[in-house]
Amino acid sequence: MENTTPENEQAPKQRWSDRFDRFALYITRVTGSSTAFILAMGIVLVWAATGPIFHYSETWQLVINTGTTIITFLMVFVIQKAQNKESLAVQLKLNELISATKGASNRLVSVENLSEQELQVLCEHYSAMAELTKQASDLLKSHSVEEAIRDTEEKLSDQTARDSRGLVRSAEDISH
Template sequence: MANSFSRFSTAVAEYSGKPVTFVIAVATIALWAIAGPFFGFSETWQLIINTGTTIVTFLMVFVLQNSQNRDGTALQAKLDELILTSGAENRFIGIEKLDDGELKRLSEILKEHAANEDDKALHRKITEAAGRQTKRAGAR
């Protein structure tokens, strides 16, 4: 079931981002607007578009969130692989689990040192900073 929903949400997310889908949505709204005078701009006429757009929006939230979660997880796995196979600091794996303040501080440390240090000193300081951040996160 989960695998079929993932395939479905990926296909819907891909299709919903295409220009033809936007054109279909605009055409639907145009047809609805043109039909207004024939229905006397009644409450039923208004209810049709309100109900339709609400249902589509509600369902798309879940479909697109599933697709975004999968993309984020895949991207994180790729980044972890790059860190593991390069000279980058392995302690950076998992830093996405740090809180916002810790991530901001780590980013500030990296920016400060990148502007002022040579590669070896920067690598040493990154190692130290990442070690401190991951120890704090693990202590929680």
């Protein structure tokens, strides 16, 4: 008797999802290339050049219209899938930067899940903060190299401390 747990049912769905992810990434890379553009332009030029041969018939027009409509329809889904994955990856990277940056507001982690109204409130907050900063400082003045080095050293020191605390906890977990 075959085991039909939800986990076993999820495996085929996950494989199809993974395959479609790879397919969408491949197609967006290929279709976004110079070669793809040149090929598409070539097809349009060949189609246009054959107009007189086919006396600019409705069938001749239907060929390009149908082809471009089908390709556009399918590409919308492929591009959206690739865009969703890329957007999620960027959001995760930004969340990591926020969570790892001393002094950054953790309220902004997963901010993409807020409603439009909540985002507008945050936008107004940061706009007001930017205006106060503009009034209080010279916009042409940048951080010094020394400040950047000091900040980097602090971050590295903090990271080393976190890593060593994690190793101690891991060793304690293993010993128990």
